[in-house]
Amino acid sequence: MQDASADWDRDDGGGSLFAKTPDFEVSGTTPEGEYYYLIFREKIEHHLSVVNTSQFPLMTRAWVHQERMLSPRVLHFGYYELAFECSTETYSLTTTGKPNKKRVKKATFFIARMWRSLVTGYSALHLAKPNDCFPALSGVARTFAEKRKSEYLADLFKDSLIDDLLWTAVTWKKPRLSEWRAPSWSWASTKSSITYRDELIASIEHCTCTLDGLDTFGKIKSAPLRITSQILPARLIREADPDTYQRPTYRVHIHDGAVGPRIWPDYDLSQAGPYQVLSGTEVHCLRMIRHIEDNLDVSLVIRAVRTGPGAVFERIGILELDSHTPQIDLLQSEIRDRFLTTLNQAQVRTVDIE
Structure with missing residues (x-):
């Protein structure tokens, strides 16, 4: 250069x-x-992805991701060779064409899952300006919205909103953004990369987005979400010792004081500021998934930011109980079952999340 x-x-x-x-x-x-x-x-890596940052460093940039997805043809200038990518195939100087299933135009029946897959990859990319999160994806979002005929809500879609809410932060050691960018129920509210889970029991009552400008797919001012499901009061407890990966361990303890399951925070809860959540804070588990056959249960962990009439909550993490992978929450089966028994008896309630 x-x-x-x-x-x-x-x-x-x-x-x-x-x-x-x-x-x-x-x-x-x-x-x-x-x-x-x-x-x-020397072996040449032909995989055009964010993982291969040494030969394709531009792939780590969020704005580039959108241009790549929307362009009908892309010519990549790699460190060793050229690579050509179009809507259906990918070629390099030394490889033959391979089907390219990542493009928007290939989306048909699985378009909702394609969107979740797309934002999973996008969430791992880098933005020089955090507020570019929405604009840098607006072109792709507009294309999906035209095909889905569904309302776009803070980087989620109304026709699959329950599924879209079930993201889990991967890099939750990062703090929550100091400047508000999105409601807490949207993955865009964190700096973290994310993953998704499916299956659901909750229902969406209402959700709207107030725009911060003229672009329907651009920045937003507010986005209240109203959702109905079983909700269980609990207390967030941070354990004294970190886990084997030196990550802080948070659990939710129910009213009887028994040790509860581990939760996965959306961000660094210990960071001082308006989003800090101290050990001992009252939280609620909002049930989203109950899959009896697979013994899987997933809840959003929320805390009240306004109490009394017109109470408002914000999301701070996710709770996953899966008997097939007991190492995830480090619970004995009887402790997990006791927590689920209490959750099964929890009242159904409608809450507002921002």
Whole structure:
């Protein structure tokens, strides 16, 4: 790159567009006396993804993700070679075409899941300006909305809102954004990358977004969500010792004082400021999934930010109980079952989340 000293320092291509790939030569004679001579070259990674940051560093940028998704044809200038990508296939100088299923135009029956898959990848990308979160995805969101004929709500869609709410933060050691960007029920309210779970029992009563501008898919001012499901009061407790990965461990204890299951925070709850949640704070488990056959139960963990008439909550984490993976919450089966018994008896309530 012009005027980039680091690029000049590492340039071994003699001024050419692509760096030279060193060859490795092997020669000899087979047991049968036949002479052989082989030439190997350094392995080139052809996978065009955020994982391959050394050869495709631009893939880590959120704005680039949208341009790539919306462009009918893309020519990638990699460190060693060119790669061509279109709506149906991907080619490089040394590989044949491969079906490309990531494009918006391929979405049909699974379009809602495609959106969740897309934002899962997008949430791991980097934004120089956090407020660009919505604009950097607005073009793709508009394309999906045209196909789905559904209202767009803070990077989620109304026709699959219950499913879209079931995101889990992967990198929750990061603090919540100091400047409000999205309601707490939207993954856009965190700095974290996310994953999703499906299956549901809750119901959406109402959800609207107030825009911060003219673009329907751009920045927002507010987005209240009203949802009805079983809700269980509990107390958030932070354990003294971190887990084996040195992450803080939070559990929810129900009214009888028994040790409860572990929760997965959306962000660093200990960070001082308006979003800090101290150990001992009253929280609520809002049940979203109850899958009896797989013994799976998922609840959103919310806390009240306004009490009394017109109470308002915000999401702070997620609780997952899965008997097939007991190492996730480190509970004995009888402790988990006791918690689920109490949750099954919880009242059904309608709450507002922002």
